Amino acid sequence: MTDPFDIDAHPPCLINISTGMHATSEVQDSLLSAVNEGENMYRKFVNSALSVDQIRSFYSPITKSKLKTFEHMNAKTTLKCKSGEIITGHINPEIVFRRAQVLANRRDDVNIDSILSLPFGPIPVSLLHEDGTMRKSCKSDLVKQFENEVSPVLSLPDFDPSLTTYIRDGMAIVQCMDAKKHKTCSCLLQLFSKLFYKSTHSSRCF
Structure with missing residues (x-):
């Protein structure tokens, strides 16, 4: 003081x-x-x-x-979402850090160690390279890599669960979810888990 x-x-x-x-x-x-x-x-x-x-x-x-x-x-910074909704909020890392400190003093399940283990900023650092350039990924590259690892066959063998690989597109599942209907991250996580495991048996999106 x-x-x-x-x-x-x-x-x-x-x-x-x-x-x-x-x-x-x-x-x-x-x-x-x-x-x-x-x-x-x-x-x-x-x-x-x-x-x-x-x-x-x-x-x-x-x-x-x-x-x-x-x-x-x-x-405050005004951000426009893809849905057209306009959100106004603070993205100053110092303000985020101060609010996190207050949160750590008010809640038993949050402490300073867990807060300091997370990056502070408007953009996750995992999306960027060390030189500041944006990381880019291409789903087709993954498919090509799988194709290089297998040999072509004239006819498909009998179904064997032990030799079957399921590829789930997590972002596609997130886009199927209506986030506005859920108030907490816990509710979103429960719905995501439900859709994630359900996609093994059905290709429909709810």
């Missing part, structure tokens, strides 16, 4: 006393220069609207200050 009334104990960076969030270098520089920026805008207004030459009208709109505050650190 930081005592706002103890000047000698103040940290080098700015802290929001209501949330405890540390300001970024960009926000800190903007807030520390707020007085100078305000004085410059004041002089600009006086010299242009109140001077003898009067370059601009007194009733002209005043340019809005580009001051950056803690609100810019909590800016």
